[in-house]
Amino acid sequence: MQKFVYEYPTKVYFGEGAAKEHLEEAVAGYGENVMLAYGGGSVKKNGIYDEVKKILEDAGKKVTDFNGIMSNPTYAKVQEGAELAKKEKIDLILAVGGGSVIDCCKIVAAQAKTDKDLWEMEMTEHQFPTDVIPMGAVVTASGTGAEMNGGAVITNEEKVIKAGMAAAAPRFAILDPAYTASVPRMQVISGAFDTLSHAMETYLGNSDQDNVSDDVALAVMRNTVVNMRRLMGNSDDMQARGNLMWDSAMAENGILKVGRVTDFQAHQIEHQLGAYTDCNHGQGLAVIHPAYYRHIVKNAQEKFTRFAKEVFGADTAEAGVEALSDFIRECGLPTRMGELRSKVEITPELLRNVADTCNVIKCGPRELCRDEIYNILMECM
Numbered sequence: 001m002q003k004f005v006y007e008y009p010t011k012v013y014f015g016e017g018a019a020k021e022h023l024e025e026a027v028a029g030y031g032e033n034v035m036l037a038y039g040g041g042s043v044k045k046n047g048i049y050d051e052v053k054k055i056l057e058d059a060g061k062k063v064t065d066f067n068g069i070m071s072n073p074t075y076a077k078v079q080e081g082a083e084l085a086k087k088e089k090i091d092l093i094l095a096v097g098g099g100s101v102i103d104c105c106k107i108v109a110a111q112a113k114t115d116k117d118l119w120e121m122e123m124t125e126h127q128f129p130t131d132v133i134p135m136g137a138v139v140t141a142s143g144t145g146a147e148m149n150g151g152a153v154i155t156n157e158e159k160v161i162k163a164g165m166a167a168a169a170p171r172f173a174i175l176d177p178a179y180t181a182s183v184p185r186m187q188v189i190s191g192a193f194d195t196l197s198h199a200m201e202t203y204l205g206n207s208d209q210d211n212v213s214d215d216v217a218l219a220v221m222r223n224t225v226v227n228m229r230r231l232m233g234n235s236d237d238m239q240a241r242g243n244l245m246w247d248s249a250m251a252e253n254g255i256l257k258v259g260r261v262t263d264f265q266a267h268q269i270e271h272q273l274g275a276y277t278d279c280n281h282g283q284g285l286a287v288i289h290p291a292y293y294r295h296i297v298k299n300a301q302e303k304f305t306r307f308a309k310e311v312f313g314a315d316t317a318e319a320g321v322e323a324l325s326d327f328i329r330e331c332g333l334p335t336r337m338g339e340l341r342s343k344v345e346i347t348p349e350l351l352r353n354v355a356d357t358c359n360v361i362k363c364g365p366r367e368l369c370r371d372e373i374y375n376i377l378m379e380c381m
């Protein structure tokens with residue numbers, strides 16, 4: 001174990017009816033101006049918007065809507081939200097949605113408190129915001145675990161970069177599995193694959209032997225796979241949706257990452273693929289993971305063998321990677337670039353750009369060169 005300091009800033013209210021039971025209490029300590037932020041309208045169709053708005057109004061809050069936050073939120077949308085937050089003197093931002101809404105709000109919370117360009121401040125000056133508008137999250141689609149940490153993934157369309165930014169973690173998170181009932185099964189599966197990826201990428205970072213995080217990561221992987229299978233059998237299985245919701249939180253609440261380094265190379269490649277194509281995050285990962293792991297399996301034989309045995313009941317490291325690939329197929333997730341939803345045609349030139357602009361991780365099983373990343377991407381065509 002390396003040295004670490006662990007402090008957890010998010011109060012979690014989990015379970016059916018969590019918003020009805022706890023949202024009023026969660027927002028009580030903040031000023032009256034609340035920004036109610038959401039995506040493209042699913043919360044209006046399924047009644048969550050009305051329920052949350054009523055709770056806020058009954059609690060004496062003045063509610064300002066910030067809507068239309070898209071999947072893979074853009075830096076331009078962050079600026080729009082920050083302007084609105086300043087204009088309405090917002091005291092609390094309430095993100096009601098999946099990872100995209102939550103991430104956008106995390107950065108709005110920081111951008112609204114400074115006249116500096118937050119992207120430049122973080123990416124060029126390597127300075128990070130300390131003054132933020134408090135925010136909370138009501139999760140309506142799980143998988144990213146965005147409600148459990150202070151990072152946000154934002155697409156800068158001008159620069160064609162999708163990158164992690166730092167902000168403040170939500171002060172509280174409402175996790176009601178029933179709020180995910182209307183999420184289409186394929187989105188739940190895509191989100192759950194993201195969770196599986198977070199645990200795998202954390203596990204594959206270098207760690208000392210018998211590291212407790214490795215054991216917990218494997219348990220999260222196993223549980224995610226079991227509940228994805230349950231959900232494929234029955235879309236209405238609320239226990240499975242609840243388990244996946246907590247798996248998602250567990251994978252990204254920092255517990256798995258303390259005292260160790262992580263890999264996250266597949267994520268870095270997928271984020272840049274997302275910058276060029278706007279593809280679904282979990283689905284992009286599903287395409288990339290098997291090809292990436294075939295390249296590095298020899299560099300982490302012991303870890304891959306344990307993963308194979310404990311997650312998929314396979315005998316060897318290589319068989320584990322193929323079992324993962326089979327599982328992706330079993331889930332109906334995309335396995336090829338051509339199956340991804342993309343705003344442009346995915347060509348070898350586009351993949352070359354992805355390979356040339358993604359971050360390269362130095363603490364995974366092996367550092368990749370850009371040509372090898374390009375080869376991995378081409379193997380996914």
Ligand code: NZQ
Pocket residue numbers: 038039040041042043046069070071072073097098099100101103140141142143144145146147149151152153179180181182183184187191194252267281282
């Ligand atoms: O926009 P609406 O209409 O709400 O529809 C959304 C969206 O189309 C829909 N949805 C959400 N709740 C629903 C629902 N549909 C029906 N019923 C509901 N209750 O689901 C669709 C996808 O939502 P989105 O938030 O985009 O998905 P996800 O949660 O997978 O978030 C993806 C984003 O999170 C980032 C990804 O890169 C991507 O930008 N990530 C954030 C991380 C973090 N902050 O820790 C870590 C991850 O690795 C990831 O990079």
Ligand code: ZN
Pocket residue numbers: 144194195197198267281
């Ligand atoms: Zn992810």
